[in-house]
């Protein structure tokens with residue numbers, strides 16, 4: 001069966017820690033980092049290696065800081 | 075630091091150009107949005123510019139920015155833009171479209187801008203059937219000036235100028251702009267959407283694209299109302315504000331098409 005593997009790259013310095021991506025991810029792949037970025041926001045990071053590349057986080061991210069990759073493997 | 079969160083590195087086998095599914099469109103400038111965390115203005119800027127990129131009309135579209143939080147829309151949208159005085163965006167867009175009918179023209183306006191100080195300009199542009207797209211962000215408050223009551227503030231909703239909640243007997247009922255404008259015969263397309271879930275973001279994008287296609291066909295005035303949030307002035311987290319949209323805003327402002335053009 002074809003399987004879709006995904007990954008996300010987050011521009012952490014531009015993330016505002018709004019958490020919308022975390023809530024929108026069906027895989028619970030994302031969480032806020034304990035650290036803060038230069039703006040003072042806790043930024044979103046990947047905490048599980050289970051992204052499917054569904055694109056939900058990128059759709060909801062107001063600041064367009066998430067880049068999504070998806071690979072379909074047989 | 076109590077919480078233990080382990081960041082997972084990117085997977086170089088997946089993060090390859092050929093697997094790219096989504097990235098910020100070129101039609102947005104590199105400048106980070108000044109909007110508050112989780113603000114719908116950012117999301118709408120993003121998808122509007124994605125539509126412009128996908129339709130390949132970056133050089134053929136002219137936008138009119140409002141007064142309100144999105145007054146600097148021209149700093150982010152990498153297309154030709156004109157700033158209008160408060161509320162006058164539809165009048166400015168009328169002038170631009172009539173001088174340059176081959177260009178796509180849109181306004182981007184908040185509820186204070188479009189439905190309070192700009193009511194006359196909005197209604198008459200719609201009534202004349204000006205062939206423009208109006209993108210209307212309904213966040214139920216005056217965001218920029220710190221959360222005063224807007225024409226769209228919900229009954230009972232607290233704002234800085236309705237500290238005991240909007241009393242409809244003295245302050246009137248919230249205006250349903252979409253339903254109001256849909257009654258005008260020269261208005262081609264009216265739809266109300268939102269950007270508070272990934273599915274709604276998709277639908278709003280589709281609506282914006284449709285409106286621009288109708289403009290190309292010369293069908294006339296198109297309004298895309300977007301029920302949005304203002305976490306800062308609603309005094310909520312972004313997630314709470316999105317729940318408020320579901321629980322309170324959408325019951326009063328139902329989503330969906332209010333008027334669609336007849337297929338020719």
Ligand SMILES: Cc1ncc(C[n+]2csc(CCOP(=O)(O)OP(=O)(O)O)c2C)c(N)n1
Nearest residue numbers: 141142143160184185186187215216217218
């Ligand atoms: C002629 C004039 N009157 C009043 C103002 C003050 N003012 C600035 S923005 C604004 C309202 C903005 O609210 P809205 O259009 O809902 O946009 P938002 O900030 O919520 O996106 C007002 C009253 C102004 N700038 N110019």
Ligand code: SF4
Nearest residue numbers: 025051052054055057
């Ligand atoms: S692409 Fe989908 S699965 Fe992957 S992090 Fe984003 S929301 Fe989660």
Ligand code: SF4
Nearest residue numbers: 015016018019021061
């Ligand atoms: S949605 Fe975007 S800005 Fe908000 S926390 Fe996620 S990555 Fe950061």
Ligand code: SF4
Nearest residue numbers: 109110113143217304
């Ligand atoms: S004040 Fe409200 S509308 Fe303005 S940027 Fe902040 S959240 Fe958005």
